[in-house]
Amino acid sequence: MNAEYVTYALVTVIAVAVLTAVVVGIVSLVRFLFRLFTVPGVVVHEFAHKQACDLVGVPVLEVAYFRFGDPPGYVQHVTPERYRASFVVSVAPFLVNTVVAFAAFLGLAALVATIGDLRTVSNGTIAAAIVLGWLGLSIGMHAFPSTGDANVLWNRSRAEWRGSPRVLLGIPIVVVIYIANLLLWLWANVLYAIGLFVLAAWAVGLGPL
Template identity: 75%
Template sequence: MNAETVAYAVAAVGAIAMLIAVIVGISTLLWLLVRLVTIPGVVIHEFAHKQACELVGVPVLEVVYFQFGDPAGYVRHGQPRRYREAFVVSVAPFLVNTVVAFAAFLGLAALVSTTGNLRAASIETIAATAVLGWLGLSIGMHAFPSTGDADTLWRRSRLEWRQSPMVLLGIPVVVVIYVANLLSWLWADVLYALGLGILAFSIVGAGPVPV
């Protein structure tokens, strides 16, 4: 192998290494950007868990509303005594995040419907539009309970269905949670949030804003 061949090989390896570094760097930046943009959704999700625990009398041991690690946030709590308590704690984020996101989108739709030409809108109106859209999307994206929530309900279902057959009614919810988390790889969480926005706009009857 002559020196020229070696030089080409080294250059090729260097180029590949540089390309990999660029791809990894871009992926990391995108991951950080998504985490930052969706902070409100994570906070509301964990807040819903915490409030549900307090509502049904389950002791809260630790709350992390947001972090850059995995998971982005969590609530450590005691063992619920009844299945219905575990159910409420697990599905609370879906209800709370959905309601809050939908309210943000309703506000956005109402604002858009009363806005004339976008070029003539005030800076405050444009800022409010951007913030409401951001909150609706971010909070709606984090409406789905996690697979950890589904695991908890599944374990309780297997242990308690003989004593209380009504527990079986929660199994479809467990399946939906698993499927929703699986489809999140296909942006199902984003599509859900956008669906809430479309529903809000259809209710308010807001059309596109002229520019």
């Protein structure tokens, strides 16, 4: 009887270990595929940071437009001397990613508007629609500045508002960034990207979706 209990226990342990390995493997695969899906968004986000640094004259120390790590991309730069430069560098991805994602969705909406009978749609049209949708969704999802960007602006605002009260005008932007990042668990970034597509569809007169 004791041998049977030992056998049952061993089988149970092995089953749990195998199940755990399978679940971990599936989760890792999903994360890997999701990271691949968001490559364009990460690249455009970091590219916007880099170009903003160049625009306001902030020296860049190191750039990673995409990597399989955490964070998936980054731009290391020296601390800007002026608040305005910090503001431009921090919010640049929101503007750039939004514009690029909206342009991709405009292309997608315009393409969909030209489709008549779905049975006659060419493979090239389908492929173009998939690519445009992928780019728009991925890039739109990464439009929100990170909490790190918000922290930079918040710290600069607290340190400089007495000498330059104008920096207080940036606080509402900081609050919005914090709220947006808190709502990421509700897929706020995905909803934002979908909202851009709805707006693009409306702009080309695609009608209710």
